[in-house]
Amino acid sequence: MLKSYEQTSLHLSHRLRRNRKQEWSRNLVREHRLNAADLIWPLFIIEGENVRQPVASMPAVERYSIDQAVIEAEKAAQLSIPAIALFPYVSPSLRDTTGSEALKPNNLICRTISAIKKAVPDIGIICDVALDPYTSHGHDGLLDGEIVLNDETVALLVQQALLQAEAGADIIAPSDMMDGRVGAIRQGLDAQGFENVQIMSYAAKYASAFYGPFRDAIGTQTVLTGDKKTYQMDPANSDEAIRETAMDIDEGADMVMIKPGLPYLDIIRRIKDTFGMPTFAYQVSGEYAMIEAAARNGWIDGEKAMVESLIAFKRAGADGILTYYAPRIARMLKEGRL
Template structure:
């Protein structure tokens, strides 16, 4: 007897496949990372991230207007700090007239309804490329948290809607939340990089910001004393639950594709929005393979985006955001 249930009936053509599709992607799903540099009319392609650019403030203004016209309503700002402004204390990070602070105001002036999230970490400002203050070969936690809190307040004062601590220091979410409450920033949100793994996929990003750890004697060569061990699964849930208890509004898993099991674990357990960062190495691999003709660029980015959303992501931080929106339109 032939089968009564024929699942292929629901795959017969594109129309029926669309009708029964379980996972839907829209522009509202995306958070767009943007890299900002000093200067005017500067649009620098990042060598290890083809077709992605560092932008000066005037071109940042044009970019956010274009994003808004495409239905992309949220950006995540990163700044490339000149070497002469770097030190071991993150002094430039709390400059009210610093590049990040100016970038926030530029976006808000150009597109007031755009959600502005800001990277809160010391590595772009550090002479050592670390996310914390370095002393005697150690990354100091509590002293770094004090700086991150000041940095977050500075971003809030400049007009940021959310700060996004990406450092993985213990206790920084609580410190930032308490400072926001004390200073009256009741509506400024926190997107915590809660499960950020010590990944080899961050290389192109560090090229973009010149923020890789330096290779010096008595300085940690990597970030494994604060970013998570990629062999660990249950630790991610502990970190995430603690960040929520400390006041995080959104939590994040980073990187994306290699950690979709973690995304699903967290999605099953928490009831706050979950972001996933499809990182620079994931972007670069697709670009390189597509350039060689080994992969279909558009097909692969769509498949990976759907995989991230299907795994449980409410928000996808992706360098492919504009590409995907064009494809699904």
């Protein structure tokens, strides 16, 4: 019987399954790996003391008061996470049409930067530059009726970036998608002696449905008027992402980011291949919430889906990933479970 099978079977010179047959072999030929140095952890900050406030639409994600954010930054450093990204939940009483709270030296984010830098000086701090957490209308810039003003907004973003740099921010990350803001911020930083502060531009940020839980976390979900399609990118466009990224690089961006992540893996690949720049992906709140919701309903294995989603970013060409899973992945790596 065995001889008969041998005579009728195909002779395959190449059997790709040979490399998959055992775990040690799979590890040996693995093309992409996650490590803690790939991770940036976004943190939501809120006023108060000893506050840990759950975000309803993002299971296991919380808003932290400054003292608790310092504790989380210390944990991140212990897990070898190289950087954290800070986003404020601004009290509605402090929001106005111009986002004036963003331009106050003692605002929530500036105080958080100073506190974390004092306690954990070796962790990188990335600061969002945009007005939407501070405006009463939820948009990223100044409004004239329903029009978001570009140049007038850019002038305010430069001031916001300077305040964050003065507080100790290592990387300024403009997420507003106003034209020319990277060049203006670079010029402003250099003029004030902050030439070594890096800029991570949200080079290709799409007008996406996946931002809902994030807006819940920063408190703008219910106040946003209209949509952001006039300044964030059309999800149908790919070539435009190349033009946007080229502009930001020409204006002085040190690294570029694509947002959202999983629905735009093709954009990550194109940008990395085209420019060879340090390229980052933001696994946004909606991506995180979908995985968590499906896992909690027993529809998928949440831990495996988490790891698979992050590997996808590395495979697409991302050098690093902003993800709410950062501490969970870093802990798994530290324990040798990945």
